[in-house]
Amino acid sequence: MSRVSSGAARRPLLRFEGWIAGMGTSSGTRIVLGHWRRSPFGPFSDVMLEQPDGERLLLAPTRETAGFVGDTYTFDTVRVVPVEVRVDADTWTVTAGPLGLYFTVGRRGLLGLLLRAVPGALARRPAWSALTDRPAGLLLPGVRTRGSAGAGRREWYGARDLRPIRAVSAAFEGTDLGTAAPVAPPVRFGFSSVPREPALVRVTTVIALGAAAAPPRPA
Secondary structure, three states: OOEEOOOOOOOOEEEEEEEEEEEEEOOOOEEEEEEEEEOOOOOEEEEEEEOOOOOEEEEEOOHHHHHHHHHHOOOOEEEEOOEEEEEEOOEEEEEEOOEEEEEEEOOOOHHHHHHHOOOHHHHOOHHHHHHHHHHHHHHOOOOOOEEEOOOOOEEEEEEEEEEEEEEEEEEEOOEEEEOEEOOOOOOOOOOOOOOOOOEEEEEEEEEEOOOOOOOOOOO
């Protein structure tokens, strides 16, 4: 189930379970991939890009997902395009409209090993994300695990794994974006950036809708 309830929050909570991959490129473009195995919309993937000039672009596979993600975060442009993700061991291949992306992940370090020990039931609890917010910011500057989102929403991230991204190859609208680079400056889609060093994070994201909002129908 992707929808959960909370008497304390008194508004619908929606849960997304999957991976977030954040990476910079030597051209200055920063890319954030969300690959969701479970969500209120069913499995789907979306891509957020921030260009060197600061333009923020969302690539989402349906009008419904584009509308929800676009309301939750901040973008200058939203495009509805097919988004396909293929995972073969440590290699990820992403096709999202005008974007072609290929990256590989390396062995997890100490922080990744510690996060893998976090029980899934605990990572899903907003209280756990609130507890880890300050440590996350100290270990990974720019990263937060709770905060305010668009449309009067609240959001919590519960990380369960972290692996470094070692190699990146990307092209946007036929232009090569270069090789892997730090996510610098931090991305500005919401209240939190991804880690500065390119990384793949397994995460449970919980979003509390605004008081007047109705939850989306399950796919």
